[in-house]
Amino acid sequence: MSAMFITATGTDVGKTYVACALIRALRAEGRAVRAFKPVVSGFDPADTDASDPGRLRAALGDGAPSLEDISPLRFAAPLSPPLAARLEGVHLELDRLEALCRTQIAGDGPLLIEGAGGVMSPLTDEATNLDLIARLTLPVILVCGSYLGTISHTLTALEVLKARGVTVAAIVMSESEGAPDLGETAASLAAFVGEIATLTAPRHADGWDASDLARRLQL
Template sequence: MPALFVTGTGTDIGKTYVSCALIRALKARGAAVDAFKPVVSGFDPRDAAGSDPARLAAALGDPAGLFRIAPRRYRAPLAPNIAARLEGQTLVLDDLVIDAVARTAELRDGLLLVEGAGGVMSPLTDTATNLDMITALGAPALLVAGSYLGTISHVLTALVALRAARVRVAAVVLSESLDAPDLAQTAGALAPFLGDAALFTAPRRETWDAGPLADHLADHLLAHLGQP
């Protein structure tokens, strides 16, 4: 069963928003889909329902699945390795990879969305980044970016890092940022620099349909990927 690693150009740019919409679109098409967040920081148990894993669980139609989706949760809104250390734990890349591989074994068909913490080069452990986990899994990446001024440079920098590590980029999603330049205009300026990476836009509205993105992934990933 293939896995897709949802990463970003940074934090708070819409990874979970895009993942939730993609989950709903895939489910509407009858596809088997699940989600996994290897590690979450900034998790407030008193507001668990407002957390990113809770939103993923709701999109999956499994409101009680928060703890299954995110087994490693830390309170401090810091890089996961620092947040874990504040609670007396040390994150190890091999453990995070094993967790993700185990989750792939639970779903025979369909797609597992593995959502990272922060951006492509954000640290997960004291010595490893999201990029290290992506390459260890052998999974393609869905790169999510904001539409703020300066995002084009951030997208292209992230793509250089992913491609240098020989990560297959399934698509780039430009998620609309508040008080930012026009989304379509920014996408138009970015597109000529993407090479063979498909570009999708994600307006910030409840009615945004991720169907075209879901169809692209179904056409180009599900039929060709094996176990990570």
């Protein structure tokens, strides 16, 4: 059993982009990687391919599990999970989310669990991604953008993760549109994060090669 939690400094900075790239890199090494995103909002049943679980499923390739298996809790409204769930008459509970993740963790082969939103984004009315991560005691990949201000946001996220005893396995800076130079921004961030590996994920039409990240992780 080996598992990693992919979280981020905020919403829409590239978690799924990084997760899909890492899945492809692990598969290229012959690893039978799995992916799980317990809850997703903004899910359009008419365009599943564009959804986060749809993109994860595509990266997993032939024999991938169903969307229901990858993301069992899917809600239509593009809101935080508890708000989107409430509109559909569902009350999200941290115990249930933890149980869903633990069932996946008990399976065979490397597992990537992707959160919803950023480290401190709410998953339920009472709990955040950080609460779930801390309960699972999994190391994390922290994804950040390269936009102006990202260094402050990333260092803040690192501080709250550290305060809860969470191990950060790597930081991946995903390129933001119209942002300052990706390499220079990552180098500036790296000066503040000690021994935590800081990698860059450029935005290419054919995706990012995450083989270096795959080699660094003990999955």
